[in-house]
Amino acid sequence: MKAPFIALVTVxxxxxxxxSPQVADAKSELAAAIxxxxxxxxxxxxxxxxxxxxxxxxLIRRPEEASSAYGGIYFVISxxxxxxxxxxxxxxxxxxxxGVQVGNAAPxxxxxxxxxxxxxxxxxxxERFMVGPRAQELSYAxxxxxxxxxxxxxxxxxxxIDLRNNTGGNMYPMIAGxxxxxxxxxxxxxxxxxxxxxxxxxxxxVGLEDQRNPAFPSWLSLAPVAVLIDGDxxxxxxxxAMAFKGRVHTRFFGEDTAGFVTANSTYSLPDxxxxxxxxxxxxxxxxxxxxxxxxPDKATPRGQLTLDAAVVWLKQQQCPVP
Numbered sequence: 001m002k003a004p005f006i007a008l009v010t011v012x013x014x015x016x017x018x019x020s021p022q023v024a025d026a027k028s029e030l031a032a033a034i035x036x037x038x039x040x041x042x043x044x045x046x047x048x049x050x051x052x053x054x055x056x057x058x059l060i061r062r063p064e065e066a067s068s069a070y071g072g073i074y075f076v077i078s079x080x081x082x083x084x085x086x087x088x089x090x091x092x093x094x095x096x097x098x099g100v101q102v103g104n105a106a107p108x109x110x111x112x113x114x115x116x117x118x119x120x121x122x123x124x125x126x127e128r129f130m131v132g133p134r135a136q137e138l139s140y141a142x143x144x145x146x147x148x149x150x151x152x153x154x155x156x157x158x159x160x161i162d163l164r165n166n167t168g169g170n171m172y173p174m175i176a177g178x179x180x181x182x183x184x185x186x187x188x189x190x191x192x193x194x195x196x197x198x199x200x201x202x203x204x205x206v207g208l209e210d211q212r213n214p215a216f217p218s219w220l221s222l223a224p225v226a227v228l229i230d231g232d233x234x235x236x237x238x239x240x241a242m243a244f245k246g247r248v249h250t251r252f253f254g255e256d257t258a259g260f261v262t263a264n265s266t267y268s269l270p271d272x273x274x275x276x277x278x279x280x281x282x283x284x285x286x287x288x289x290x291x292x293x294x295x296p297d298k299a300t301p302r303g304q305l306t307l308d309a310a311v312v313w314l315k316q317q318q319c320p321v322p
Contacts, residue, residue, distance in 0.1 A: 024270030026060045029069035066271035090272040099133045115147025123151035124160040131169035144177025157319035162228045168235025176208040183221035187243040192280040224249045224317035226310035234258030245284035252296040261290040
């Protein structure tokens with residue numbers, strides 16, 4: 001079963017607090033969610049808050065239970081008119097952060113990055129969905145780094161970053177794993193309505209700077225890179241692709257991405273649920289603003305033909321190996 005597009009910690013502007021949940025009832029849970037959405041959502045000025053609030057409150061059925069507010073919160077989110085804001089229930093938030101099942105909520109399945117040595121000096125790194133606890137973030141980034149290190153040891157000097165079917169999660173382990181190819185930061189910017197632009201959080205600020213191994217050769221930032229995208233590349237998958245936009249010797253192949261190119265902030269609610277709020281738009285390193293999706297340089301049909309086109313282009317590129 002295909003994973004849904006996930007925005008739990010897609011673009012982590014505000015770290016959620018994982019302190020012990022407060023004793024909460026439905027009214028306080030809903031009030032907290034509405035206050036956050038009114039303060040931070042990109043469409044906060046486009047709805048009638050008093051009317052929406054009354055309707056949301058009417059959906060509470062068990063006032064003493066914080067989780068009874070979830071229906072009202074889902075309603076408010078629907079009225080904001082965009083697809084990337086999300087409520088993560090308390091049990092699911094605990095499961096995501098611990099990596100174990102909590103109640104009926106199971107942690108997402110994460111496939112570590114895979115590296116494949118192809119013919120003609122081409123190395124392919126496949127990165128998929130990633131949400132998990134800290135140790136899993138580090139192991140995900142390390143798996144991509146290990147593949148890249150093996151490639152450079154074998155004098156492989158042309159690369160494919162395969163982000164097809166990467167439905168999102170946490171962008172930072174994805175970017176950390178391939179950062180040796182990306183050159184110097186910043187890789188992108190956030191643009192929040194009415195606020196100055198902000199540089200994407202550095203890998204250091206999210207504790208992944210140790211994934212930038214100094215043993216990588218400097219020529220990697222000049223190596224030819226083909227980035228594969230499709231209609232299932234969404235959310236953090238799109239932001240990882242965006243990190244390559246504006247990079248030299250880089251070309252995109254495939255289809256337009258899924259269109260979850262807005263940035264999210266995450267906030268804890270009183271019962272431990274997480275509200276993931278669409279709060280900003282995204283720009284690449286050249287400050288190109290993305291409103292809808294990423295478009296490939298060369299459109300190709302889904303499947304093997306996308307990979308074939310990337311290989312043809314890479315074989316024509318000169319290696320930067322000294």
